Amino acid sequence: MRGAQSIRQGQARAGWLFVLPTLVLLGLFLAVPVLMALWVSFTDWNGRGSPFASGIGFVGPDNYRELVGKDGGLTRSDFMTSLRNNFYYVLLVVPLQTAFALFLALVLNQRMLKAVGFFRTAFYFPSVVSSVAISLVFLFLFSGGGVVNSMLDAIGVDGPTWFNDSRGLLHLAGDGLGLWNASEPPSALADGGMLGLTWWQWLAGPSVALSVIIMLVVWTTTGTFMLMFMAALQDLPLDVEEAARIDGAGRWGVFRNVTLPHLRPTMLLVTTLGLIGTWQVFDQVYVMTQGGPGKTTLTPAFLSYSYALENQKWGVAAAMAFILFLIIFAMASLQRWIFRDKDALELKRQERRTTKARAAAGSAA
Amino acid sequence: MSTAHTRTPDTKPMVRDRTALWLFLGYVVLVAFAFIYLYPFLVQLTTSFKTNTDAVSNPLSLVPDPFTTSAFGELARRDFPLWFTNSVVVTLLVTAGRVFLCSLAGYALARIKFRGRSAIFTAILAVMAVPGVVLLIPKFLMLNYLGIYNTYPALVLPLLVDAAGVFIMKQFFESIPESVEEAARIDGASTFRIFWSVVLPMSRPALITLTILSFQGSWNELPHFIVASQDSDLFTLTKGVATLTSGQLGSGSQYPITMAAALLMTIPVAIVFFVFQKYLVRGGTSGAVKG
């Protein structure tokens, strides 16, 4: 008896000892810092000395009000601009990277295909390379007289000066379709607005410069997600597919009715990771554009960094970080809800019903 | 698309043709994508041996004319060797620390029964949900507060543990049959001994996966290094190379230099990648959260 107890005690001690370093480090560099930043987001600390010194003014929710409140001048419009940019970025990157990843995984999943390993390696390689290195390469590829423009030139297209082009893609598209004249925005859009930006500005779409970053990120992340899809596809029993074929389903039918439902959990994982990652874009902006041209590549993460470390506006910067956190959290939850497994829910409900019925039958017996 | 599957012999060649056609289309797609994926690296490689004039005026050419290694010489003259050394030191320390601490914690959470275990696991899961970029400013505040801002420990300590790593290891340890440890326990081995000499040796695949993920993660880390130090002696590759783009007045863009820097910083991860590819390919599906 005593032996067992001392073993249990020893176990408990060992357990705590094993997790302690991890807990301390996570606490020191994750939990506590978040609380400190939360405090800073309610102060007017200007970056000199300690934010907990007695002279630091507590300003309540002022910093938050400056970001989203009724009359927050430039800070609010900067923040809203960054949210707009990041929103369009997410809107394009997540579907594109998911679609390409799934597409490549399906192509690579064909039986009889040779050299799968080579192609898989080629597509995955960019995911392991430093974003700084890749950003440098893309800076060269997309420079005014760079590789991409030379290629476009060869087919008779006059490429833009990518990183200096702040025109929004939606503005350009509307212009092209004759919906409006981009240099003279319709007054219905240009005069009204909300939260410091006009409707016209909200509807700009990603700028040409931002779309380079979008291409870069889709290019780098597709490989990782492709691997996830490939792993899931390998779990799909061959005979299921075969059976469906024999039942007369075409390729498309098999894909829609057999493959896709099977991939639903992976899809959820891929899009969740994508969402979380894309709302945090920082490295590429820091290396390539620093938010320009015309603030069209400004993202909340970069803005928060530059407000704190370049403009000494620490309180507002910390508040931005917390709002960004809320956005990521909300997006991930929303997306979880959209992807919730309706069949599984139904199954559970049925189970419950049968148990109830059985219980009822049992008590009746 | 409705090819009713019949077994009459004369339709067989048609089916085979179709399969061949799909296969052919598959190759076309794959080769096109392989071009898109590999061409930038080719450009990077060849441009780093060009002169700047050549790089700007013949961006498409994959043959340096004239061939020069002056970009590498220039990097050597700047602080590049120092950045490289710093990156190596930081990456090795972080990788070693992460693998050890994450497997310790993962083992405790998977196998050791103690009060508070599930609460700790929940806490770690919650921590995983905090997006890294949100921590930029908080981390700086903390490092500053501890008085280690702008020191080597500031570069290393905060990266030492990684909630996702704990999670991966816990998952793996749970898949090991418990009977293995029972035998050792009956022999009176301590918990740490069992962990160290029985369980760890069985965990090679997971350990390698975690090693690679940690190596790659810390080698490529940028935001943390930006806020953890200001001293140019403490620059790592990512932070140092990022400064090469901010073309100060007087120096226009020097593409061969930036391409050479990008090339050199890619080589170590490329080596690790090709050597341990199969582990990475497996591990990449379990823990990589990259923007």
Add this chain to the structure above:
Amino acid sequence: MLSSSRRRQASLAALALTSSLALAACGGGGFEEEGGSDPASSGDGPAELQVLIGSSGDAETQAVEEAAQAWAEESGNEVEVIVANDIAQQLSQGFAGGNPPDLFYVDAGVFGDYAEAGNLYPYLDQMADADDFYPNLVDSFTLDDQAYCAPKDFSTLALQINTEAWKKAGLTDADVPTTWDELETVAQQLTTPDQAGLVLGLGRDRVGAFLVQNGGFWVDGEAGEATATEPTNAEALEYVQGLLDSGSAVLAPDVDAGWGGEAFGTQKAAMTIEGNWIRGAMENDYPDVDYTVAELPEGPAGKGTLLFTQCWGIAADSPNQEAAVSLVEAMTTAEQQLTNAEAFGVMPSRESAQADYVEQFPQDAPFIAGGDYGQGPVNLPGLGPVVADLDSQLEQLKTADVNDILESFQQNAEAELK
């Protein structure tokens, strides 16, 4: 940079702290107010000074290094010169960390922020011959009537003209533009399908010169007010807009250049408006391009240019302030300034050095002339994001409504300054 022993101590302390916290079993983490490096009373014993500079290149680094070592030897102190990669970021992390370098470059544009936050030690009145600095430079480093730091040197904007293009267009010395109309004419004449007449770098610090020539500016530094909506400013911007619109002038990014000098050096434009620093760039990167320098043309309100300057800032937290002041004195002697001028092309901030300078560098006469009528940059505190916003709007100057730009700047600046 911390001296290695100080850094080692800090690291050890950190490790000790982490491990003690580990032993305390996660006891909630009690952080105490950091004692801070107790300010060693300067004077006793040799000081170890750290000097952080934002260098324009090797020549500048070397010149500063040599001067610092000479001082160190003579005074028996130690100096370490560190070249910053991003001086603004490195300084602000230093300030927040309580361990800024002792001595560092402070650009006039950020001076206001630093001074207001209490990061700078005002020492100018302690210097022996402080009256010798150009008064308009000292003004750039004055906040609320307190002059803080000694101007290191200065530079101004002037007009650079590509000699070959000039001749090709059939122009002579007599055609060098002295008025806005003449500038417009020659820019037009110089414009070819491959070469724009004039290239302008981005932002308020180039276009601003035209505002000064028309009698206005973005702000009134002395009154601490924004003055962007004065009608003279709109006129000046409209003039520049006209140049851009006609195609005889372009902005640097339009021709794939990072700044005016790059576009000028690669001959994508025949003229540009840049400061003294262009000399070094042309010598190093584009030695084959011949050019001449002229004063900027007069606007309706007379001559006007922009004046750029940096001062030697001493950290309020520095324990070595006395030694730092002595180093600044050594760095700003007329003699040293002439050495610097030779090494990296900046102009002395002391009036007593002017005559020698002009004699030594006759070709720089247009730049030094600007010292008399130049306007310093926007240096009011807290305007960082506001001027960044202005710059980003000016990218679109060609098509934007100039009144919108000026009004939004005015509004944003007023909100920040009130």
